[in-house]
């Protein structure tokens with residue numbers, strides 16, 4: 351077996367290198383990659399070399415949304431076999447800290463997460479992974495859908511954290527991949543009206559095709575428009591997937607009294623101008639989420655049962671050999687490329 355990996359060698363530059371096929375431990379599986387999604391965080395490392403305190407040391411392998419077929423299993427692995435197709439949950443927590451022991455393993459300070467420095471990602475032919483974080487895909491879930499389990503788990507976490515329920519009105523800021531999966535998860539949870547706000551028409555078109563009412567924030571006053579669409583009351587659940595000053599401040603303005611706000615987008619700015627009065631007078635609940643925990647089985651079941659059709663998220667497919675082109679285009683053409691997927695032979 352031969353393996354190649356695509357390395358980020360400097361900002362905006364990638365090259366293929368031959369690497370050894372990884373050796374597995376007794377509790378691990380070796381997976382031949384079939385599909386890897388390009389995420390906003392991958393593009394950020396590609397263009398800026400860092401996210402917050404996570405700083406890339408070159409060369410570095412990107413990619414954390416992935417699925418493939420098991421080609422080898424460790425001798426202690428019992429729930430999987432060679433030939434199974436699996437989605438890999440990208441973060442392996444330590445299993446021993448207070449967060450891991452309380453089930454909040456997404457908060458583990460020692461998590462080893464694909465493509466989060468210093469840990470390499472999965473844009474390579476063969477990846478080894480702890481078997482307990484490899485989830486078997488049913489026959490009716492493709493490997494491309496398997497790669498999309500990762501972002502969809504975030505959307506399901508966002509909708510659950512917001513308490514989205516039957517008949518709800520929901521506002522989602524941002525119609526990138528995470529905004530769109532949050533839309534799908536909200537609809538599947540029973541939301542009646544989902545209003546999606548963005549600046550890019552192509553994204554809003556996709557949101558509309560998935561059942562959203564949309565607002566282009568360049569053309570309309572977002573707060574007025576949401577109030578007009580909700581009989582002047584605002585939305586019971588407001589989810590920010592954009593993470594910027596303007597949208598986070600607006601979450602408070604468009605929320606209905608007694609409503610829930612969830613911050614999903616990673617805000618890097620400090621927030622000025624957020625009206626705090628309504629947080630009290632409307633008795634709002636503000637929560638945030640970081641990735642997801644214990645949600646891969648639920649997410650896979652939602653796709654397999656047809657409750658969520660995730661395929662429409664993918665706007666562009668590229669071959670593994672064309673990964674450098676995929677990154678260049680996804681980075682420079684954000685207006686038209688919503689979600690790229692790398693497909694292996």
Ligand SMILES: [Zn+2]
Pocket residue numbers: 389390391414415500501
């Ligand atoms: Zn991602």
Ligand SMILES: [Zn+2]
Pocket residue numbers: 443444445446447448449450455458459460461
């Ligand atoms: Zn831990």
